[in-house]
Amino acid sequence: MNNATPTAVLHRMVMPGHTCPYGLKARHLLKSRGYLVEDHLLTTRAETDRFKAEHGVATTPQTFIDGHRIGGYDDLRRHFGLKVADPNATTYRPVIALFAMTALMAMAAAYAVDGTAISIRAAEWFIGLSMCVLALMKLQNVDKFATMFLNYDLLAKRWVPYGTIYPFAEGLAGVLMVAGVLDWVSIPVALFIGTIGAVSVFKAVYIDRRELKCACVGGDSNVPLGFVSLTENLMMIAMALWMAASPMAMA
Template structure:
């Protein structure tokens, strides 16, 4: 279907897949809703596109993938990819901003700071979805729901401050607080209560399981806050 108001993404995907597989494609566009409805009625189908190979009706895009021996695009290939991608980007940005410095502390703090910023953005972009997931395991948010709405902004604040020259006293206590509560909550939910939950660390609309990575994230935040606070106090 290709009209002035709608271009079918699965039609484009099907055409691309067929061409990459070496097929010569006769792309017959449906240029109006009326043409589309007539086509569906004629072929007794509910959706478009419909692919035909040598006059054999294959079906839609998913059916085409199956026919060609391709895995379903809906299959979850790596549920951890949202977390991995964030940490990878944080590492690259750290490299871009800290190279060629050889100060290990600056590298570690920058990486944690950038990671917190990116994780906070994922939560803030759909705060309702995040809180729906977060309140199912965070021990403080369960009792005080408003904390779930504040949490991403505390994480954002702490992450920004870690990347500045501000004294640690301005942000370390916050990082320690949310990191400690988070670590306790994840440990309780996963290792004590044995609950199988989705992690809200990258927002509430992913399939990232709550577990070791979530615990590590909170422990890293807690550790960074403690480390910076100790350095601040010893210099004072």
């Protein structure tokens, strides 16, 4: 019975100005799988280029096991039967993470102020903070957001600058709602952008049956347009109506 520790040979780039992160990830993955790693560092561009030409590969790192080339980091994950993320695949993860964090932030703030994490104030802050963070995601690259927004928003299609204005308006309304001030500004703004957004999403997804990416968390999002974006807009409408009906709700 052979109890020898399995060995893998790893060639990765480690230069004075750059250490390949995927090389580090490949080394960690191999060690976590019980492999002894023969770590070969490519320390110059010329050395890296020679290695690529010798093995007919375009990238590093490269892993070899039992004399066979496995490939780069993604190939190594596949070799071990692990999932490899598709950068073009649709996902709800950004939205789930965003709403989970804003919920925890709202509960933490409510606990600090009122001594309880579950309250009407916490729910109000959850919506306001969600609007702020959603606006922040869009503001990272306003032009990309506005371009994606043009695919489905009814007002932006008629007046292109609205796509640029939207994240600023959403952020302003969110901040004012969290602060509980200037209701005469936050309520109409939230009602206006929320209503137009809800109608636009409903028409694009449920009437026209279009398959589009949602711009709700920014222009780089792979979140599918539909329930999430509709929820974002309905939250704004609900918050605005609640504040209009209960002027002291945010006090």
